[in-house]
Amino acid sequence: MFSKETYIQRRNELKRLVGSGIIVLFGNNESPCNYPSNGYYPFRQDSTFLYFFGIQRDGLAGVIDIDADRETLVGDDIDIEDIVWYGSVDSVRDLAASVGVEHTAPMRLLQAVFDEARAKGRTVHYLNPYRYDNKLQLFDLTGIHPSRQKASASMALIKAVVKMRSTKTQEEIEELERAAAIGYKMHTTAMRLTKPGVTEKYIGGQVDGIAHSYGAQVSFATIFSQHGEIMHGNPSMAKLEDGRLALCDAGAETINNYCSDNTRTYPVNGRYSQRQLEIYSIVEACHDHALQVARPGVKYMDVHFAVCRLMFDRLKELGLAKGDTDEALRAGAHAMFLPHGLGHMMGMDVHDMEGLDQVNVGFDEETRPILDQFGTNALRMGRRLEEGFVVTDEPGIYFIPALIDDWKASGHCAEFLNFDKIETYKDFGGIRIEDDLLITADGCRFLGKDRIPYHPQDVEAFMANN
Template sequence: MLFAESVYKTRQGKVADAWKGLLGPQDLVLIHSGEAVQKPGGLDQTYDFLPHPSYFWLTGHRRDEGVMAYSVSEGWIEHQRPLSPVDIVWEGAEGNFECEHTLVDLQKKLQGGAYKRVFHLGQTSEKSFEAETRELSIKLDQVRRCKDSHEVQLIRQIAAMANKGYQALQNALRPGITERELQLHYENAVLMAGADKMPYGSIVGSGENAAILHAVPTKKKVVSGELVLVDAGADIEDYCVDITRVFAVDGKFTGQQKDVYDLVHDAYKASVALCRPGTQWRDVHMKSARVIAEGLQQWGIWKSSVDAALESGAISVFYPHGVGHLVGLKVRDTGNPENVNPQRYYGARLRVDLELKENYLITVEPGCYFARAFIEDNDLREKYKDHIQWSEAEKWKSFGGVRLEDDILITKGEAESLTNVVLK
């Protein structure tokens, strides 16, 4: 287990409390870890198994086909497929465990007629009562959305591993090195520092590629005078960090680069300052967008006022994404399933739209980009012809972009960056 057994018992108790009033004496909740997925054309090969995060968070176990059961009368009981000699010979027994209750035991219980309603959560194709299942799932997500001290400490450790990668990448950065080589310098250092894997495909974009939000590292060589944007993390058993930094290839920003960097840094600081319990996340996003819009006004990008550029959504040409997302156990963590109809705020569609609470962990990642694909798009030019001075925007389309990102813990007072070990 990643944490002490008592940590998981505490978590189970919190979820049981959250479900009070939702379950009757003849109800059963089953949380499935999921099944291994065969690779297309891979014959006996499967993808690396990733347990559903709710199952893993409650049990600390990573076996496929596991089921965690909860009923008011019996409490929590975990069921597993027994580990066979074939499993051990092919895959080894390290990290596995012997479970007192098997899937056969569970099947007998279900066939015995003791339960009127069975709810299936986690990674499963089983059907159950839709509205009630959704409510149980949301309650579970809301409990695990608040990070406990053990999770916070682990994420700090993972951030230190990511820092080794950023140091290695920065040391390797020079004109002529490729984006792909920078990725390898980063990832090798992170893995050598103790990480299991990367939490997502590492993003390395130089020059104009820095304006591609999910830039896949290529064989493109970085050039003197360019910026390099790196969005990369580290992962231990699905716990992870998500960090973005920007570097000058020559080790020093040009005046124009520093202006954009400072603008995004101002948006970052203003956003973090708002990250307190009771704040609506949409307000954090809108504050970041306003700071970016005011900076663009100084450079002659707007025909209209800052307010008009924001309300029309024109700001989304240069800042097309939300200011952040929940992070921790997987890079998107619990998400925000309560948000059934995501709204747009200043042109950006916010999948996370909730009130911040103590111990939430969320990324703050404002950005300012001059994407050639947007600047040259005829539909966007027509849509925002009354707001954007396109002749001025044209002058920026080879610039690329700047994004800064940290993982921010909401506390009773000022928010805390768990990833500030990586220097900006």
């Protein structure tokens, strides 16, 4: 939690940007697992509510009446039965005072806010809910069916939140650096434990434990798999095999809920084969090329395609691709190997603000998503970079057997792909290298004081010595 003044300043700026009306920001509720009292899923407050109110308690909402310049924290105090099981907590009034909010109200009075606004023809600004309990509450308050709530959400509020949360302040950058430090511990722990015979599940569990030990939790479900060609390959009970590659994509959340997101791919036996090195060196070069290209004023879509161009040229040298590179990119041939975008915004959410719809976060009136091309349609961030943005840099090369079969059968992009050669890589898996970029005044830098090893010689040396 930051200082009271931070939240006051944020709410004042939000009021200035939205202009008029009433803003209602819903916090989250508890999410039980397989029966009501089994709170297996750790409580995670809504990030936008946290950004403006900073309070880590379930069952709250924030009401900001812009015209009356009145702020209210809405929620019910915890009753004695809950105190018996979970201990005493601050009252709603004390919580409000801790972040500079003068007024409080019980949750039942939130209905009056909506009813009075409707009667007076005033606008109530809210964001599109992503949890079903909040969708149902909004349905009760407004009569708007959950299927129509996204369309009725306030675009003025969405744009204001995106504008504010996109540019990270110094205290946010310091928090992101703390997340990077936890991420370093997670990934180097995975590297130390990786060897033939150990299960993916065991290493994934150890990685998750690091995140929980040093921060709030993992920033997303940990990916650890010998099948790197599966984008979201969660750890299985499969044992690691000599000669295979292991891909670890994992991140942490700090106590204040700022995220890290890194990926490393390394040999189970500690030594890359020549064939693995050939592909790995291309991904390594692409990863480093983004660091040279990304800077304020440059579209991240252009950084993405600069990386794709380098990748395709290098794949042509190996005989996996052919033809004019620019024509190949226009046709989408690169998506055979890289079926996702170069990166995404990151902050309090690992895919920052994605709940507000990615088109509102990663794109703008100038830069629109390309939705009709496989692979490119998965680009989450395309707009011009600004100082203070944090984006991920995560190129990869994947050999996905089903995709190879599909494109080969249809002849898709056959003029740019050597399918006979690609066929021989069906057992390869996939490689991804990912770090988090802070856009600075004159370029960019990686977050994190300690670099998780990723150059091949550094990876091999680390695994040999640890």
